[in-house]
Amino acid sequence: MEVADSTHAYGDVHLDILTLDTQGGTAREDALAIEEALEIRLAGSEPVITMRTPGHDRELAAGLMLSEGVAHSRDDFEVIDHLVGQPNVLQVVLKRFNTTKAERLARSSLSNSACGVCGKKKLNLEAMQGLSPLVFSSPLSRQLLTSLPGELNKQQTLFAHTGGLHAAALFDANGQLLALREDVGRHNADDKLTGWALLNDQLPLDERIVLLSGRASFELIQKCIMARVSVVCAISAPSSYAVRLAREFGITLVGFLRDGRFNIYAGAERILGSSYALPASVDNKRLA
Secondary structure: OEOOOHHHOOOEEEEEEEEEEOOEEEEEEEEEEOOEEEEEEEOOOOOEEEEEOOOOHHHHHHHHHHHOOOOOOHHHEEEEEEEOOEEEEEEEEEOOOOHHHHHHHHHHOEEEOOEOOOOOOOOOOHHHOOOOOOOOOOOOOHHHHHHHHHHHHHHOHHHHHHOOOEEEEEEEOOOOEEEEEEEOOHHHHHHHHHHHHHHOOOOOOOOEEEEEOOOEOHHHHHHHHHOOOOEEEEOOOEOHHHHHHHHHOOOEEEEEEEOOEEEEEEOOHHHHOOOOOOOHHHOHHHHO
């Protein structure tokens, strides 16, 4: 299992604060999640700036390029590493540079830690063109799915200290935690997770489950589609566009996975059997 650790520059900063209530106040020390800008320099393209929690930056860049259709395996990279003495600058050189694909990344130009789409010049749907619907052969039990949030919580060490981080976790079909990444940005956490899979030759993730600590939005489902994840679960709600994409690409999408219950928004047959279909009142036409 791969979890976040301090050797990758993950961490928090401590400072003195004042906590007030109706009865008075107390001076104490608080821990905050670190947020810094990372400049990703892809040779032959404009730099990309993203706000992130430092750590696993190589995975972040690899996952970002996977989601934008720029790279698909670790063999695509000639160089992917920090510049000497510059921990917030990552140099990337592709073995086979593709101008069209690099332009997709340039359109991302700036993303902040709150939103992977904010700041983009254009939504990138081109990378998903031609991808077939996903297949997941192992049946999923309700008991397995409801056990996943507890496993996630056990490993969210930085969130436990700061309360200010999102997480994305990867499980196998038996509920075994394979990897977990935390970041101030939920899209960064997902990029780090899929980037870990790419750099460790774990793609495609069609027999894996991704659990998101927050909501399931369009950009997170898009990233999972590019990594070929067939089951996506979220502790909170999905958006309408996320559901639309999940149904189009054959993803099982589960939301509000907490307290021993959950909602199924797409791909219910993987949990309830191949003969089950979602009610007509929530079919794709209503989401178009």
